[in-house]
Amino acid sequence: MRFDIVVSVAVLLMGMLAAHALSETASSTLAGPESFASIADPEQRSVALFAELGKVLTHPRCVNCHPAGDRPRQGELGRMHQPPVERGPDGHGLKTMRCAICHQGANFEPGRVPGHPEWHLAPREMAWEGKMLGEICAQIKDPARNGGRSLQDLVHHIGTDTLVGWGWAPGFGRQPVPGTQRDAGELAEAWVRTGAVCPTR
Amino acid sequence: MTTLTVTINERAYGPMDVRDDLTMNDFLREFLGLTGTKFGCGAAQCLSCAVIVDSTDGTSYTMPTCVAPATGFHGKAIRTVEGHVKNGELSALQKAFIDHFAFQCGYCTAGFLNEGQVLLERLEKKRVPRAELEKTIAEALDGHLCRCTGYIKYHEAVRDLILADPKRYLV
Numbered sequence: 129m130r131f132d133i134v135v136s137v138a139v140l141l142m143g144m145l146a147a148h149a150l151s152e153t154a155s156s157t158l159a160g161p162e163s164f165a166s167i168a169d170p171e172q173r174s175v176a177l178f179a180e181l182g183k184v185l186t187h188p189r190c191v192n193c194h195p196a197g198d199r200p201r202q203g204e205l206g207r208m209h210q211p212p213v214e215r216g217p218d219g220h221g222l223k224t225m226r227c228a229i230c231h232q233g234a235n236f237e238p239g240r241v242p243g244h245p246e247w248h249l250a251p252r253e254m255a256w257e258g259k260m261l262g263e264i265c266a267q268i269k270d271p272a273r274n275g276g277r278s279l280q281d282l283v284h285h286i287g288t289d290t291l292v293g294w295g296w297a298p299g300f301g302r303q304p305v306p307g308t309q310r311d312a313g314e315l316a317e318a319w320v321r322t323g324a325v326c327p328t329r
Numbered sequence: 330m331t332t333l334t335v336t337i338n339e340r341a342y343g344p345m346d347v348r349d350d351l352t353m354n355d356f357l358r359e360f361l362g363l364t365g366t367k368f369g370c371g372a373a374q375c376l377s378c379a380v381i382v383d384s385t386d387g388t389s390y391t392m393p394t395c396v397a398p399a400t401g402f403h404g405k406a407i408r409t410v411e412g413h414v415k416n417g418e419l420s421a422l423q424k425a426f427i428d429h430f431a432f433q434c435g436y437c438t439a440g441f442l443n444e445g446q447v448l449l450e451r452l453e454k455k456r457v458p459r460a461e462l463e464k465t466i467a468e469a470l471d472g473h474l475c476r477c478t479g480y481i482k483y484h485e486a487v488r489d490l491i492l493a494d495p496k497r498y499l500v
Contacts, residue, residue, distance in 0.1 A: 211374045211472050224444075224469050229392040230373045232401050238350045239396030241373065 158183060158307025161318035174322035181315040182261040182327075184286070185268075187305045189295035193249050194256040200249055201257065204303055219248040235299030242302070244294050251275070265326035279320045287313020331400040337363070338412030353394035353402055354378050357409065365410035365439050371395050375474040379440040381408040381447055387454075389447050391440070410439035413446065421490055422446055429486035433477035440473050445487045452491065452498040459499050462488060 159180050167173040184190060192201040192209075200209040216222040221229075231247035250256075253273040256264050267273045268282060277285060286292060287309060295305040305312075319325075334343035337357075347356065357363040357380075369377035373393040383389045383406045392407075413420040419427075422445050432438040448469040457465050466487050470480065491498040 210372075211376070213472075222468065224390075224448075225472055226390065229390065230396055232397060236396065236398050236401075238352055238398075239371075239373075241396040 156304075156306050158311040158315060160311065161314055164318070170322045171325045174319055174325035175327050177315055177319040177322060178265055178325070179261065179327060181286075181312060181319060182264070183306050184295070184312045184315075185256065185264055186261065187295065187303075189298055189302065189305050190292075191256050194254055195249065196255045196257040198252075206257070215249045215252075219251055221248075235297070237300045240300045242294065242299050244291050246291050260327075260329050262327040262329045269324060269326070279324055283313060283316045283320055286316045331403070333400055333403050335399075335402045335404070336406040337361070338408055339406075347399050349398065349400060351399045353380075353397045353399045356399035357394060363409050363411055366394060367436055367439055368395055369436065369474075375437065376440045376444070376472050377437045377474070379443050379473070381443045382406070383408065389450055391444050391447055408443070408446075410442055413442060420446070422449060422487070425486040425490040426483070429482045429489070431478060431482040431486045432475075437473060437475045437477075441470065441475070441483050444470055444473055445483070448487065449490070449498070456498055456500045459495070462491065462499065466491075 161177060164173050164176050164180070167176055188201070188204050188206055192203075192206055195201055198215045199213065200215075201207060202209045211225075213225050213227070214222050216226075221227045227247045227249075230241055232241070232243040233245045234243045235241070236243055254267070254275065256267070259267070269279070271277060274282065293309045296307075296309050298304055330346040331349055332344045333347045333356075334341070334345075336342070342361070347360075354366060354368050357366045358368065366380055367377040369375040373396045376391070376393055378393050378395040379391040380394055381389050382392050382402075389408075413423055422442060426432060426438065426442065431441070448466065452465075463484075466484055470483060470487070473480075473483075475483065
């Protein structure tokens, strides 16, 4: 009996420690470009800047609508979207089930439905789901796979696009992307300024 | 509070002040007493709450009301299940649903009816080849959940109505 109690307490403590470790790893902030000034090698600094920006790019708020297939994901675990919608020819859904029939111009908290006037899926060639950060980096630098954007366009897109910005104000029960959109824009700008070097993996 | 003016089944409502957090489903059912539009899952997953929205360009589409704010319908014209009867007579699709025993408990019927009606009107404007009909109906009704009769009888009701007047709907 006493042994059982000792084991139970030990399990409880281990659980609490694990939960603590998890909360330590889930940062809600982004380091600013100045945090990387001590890295002398510009290439390494550029990679480090992109790795920090990667906290945004690989966040569920972003990846869920950059899926590998034709269906968006949802939630923190990237479950398949319910109801079972598909991207359709223009990324705004099938003819009979457009994104906008549920996703209004803004988040609607009573219905717990996120919203934005331009709610849609990223094109197939911009899929990030299941990719390493280095692969995403190479992809977003490639005009053939980034919607024909220059590096400066990318900085602008990440830093000011309002649909991207939804990730920081996602509404009821959704974890926002770390930091602020301005932080992300500054990281992207610093990354481009240092040569837009990609991580190897 | 936001001002709402909306046309429902050809009748104008408003202008009136409604709460910003009021869903269209509650507005229809609780404020107007139009309880034919159901509240099912509350998450836009069963579509029993879908109504028809008539766009100014002459096209129509269905939209769930359980997750949509009433204010989002400001200035729009919609049709609910109560609007299908004309001069006391059921619509052709309503009759087809009855003839095919398409529904049992009826909870999903309003959504299927609205979706089927939108499909019929779409096909009248842009007909499809017979070979594409089954797929066209399946895609149109996809997303509507039924727990009683399954989906086949709804599908057959829509299909048989179309096949009864092929020149109207088919290439």
